[in-house]
Amino acid sequence: MPSILMNLKVLLPFQIFLEKTDVLRIVAETREGSFGLLPQRLDCVAVLPPGILIYETESDGEVCVAVDEGVLVKAGENVLVSVRRALGGTNLGQLRNAVEQEFLVLDEHEQCIRSVMAKLEIGFLHRFASFQHE
Structure with missing residues (x-):
């Protein structure tokens, strides 16, 4: 076989x-x-x-x-x-x-992009949460 x-x-x-x-x-x-x-x-x-x-x-x-x-x-x-x-x-x-x-080491550009994306996500979640309470 x-x-x-x-x-x-x-x-x-x-x-x-x-x-x-x-x-x-x-x-x-x-x-x-x-x-x-x-x-x-x-x-x-x-x-x-x-x-x-x-x-x-x-x-x-x-x-x-x-x-x-x-x-x-x-x-x-x-x-x-x-x-x-x-x-x-x-x-x-x-x-x-x-x-x-x-x-394993993120370059400076990638760290900056990740930081901006995290801020955008947090802002979206805050606006979405306030929209739910209206």
Whole structure:
């Protein structure tokens, strides 16, 4: 009986970063810790913080990818990982540094945008609450 393998696709907002077939196993990090995916595992969804995604194929061996925050969805033999940014590399230490320096630290522009959005949301909620009381 042939073994069932997984298909892995890492999606970025405007492109496909990685597409692999015949994946033996996948290890992903969540806020609760790392977990592994094997082909026969039940379908699942996981929220991914910035971290390292590891997958293994017979031809490539174990490969590490640094990923920014996103979502992992396993449906049957297909595993989709949708993240904001991703970096490939061979040195695990360099990938870990990239996660810490590029993905975990919000740049000044992004912090400013988040602050403005939070103020807009608060203003909307206050106006909506006052509208409900009229």
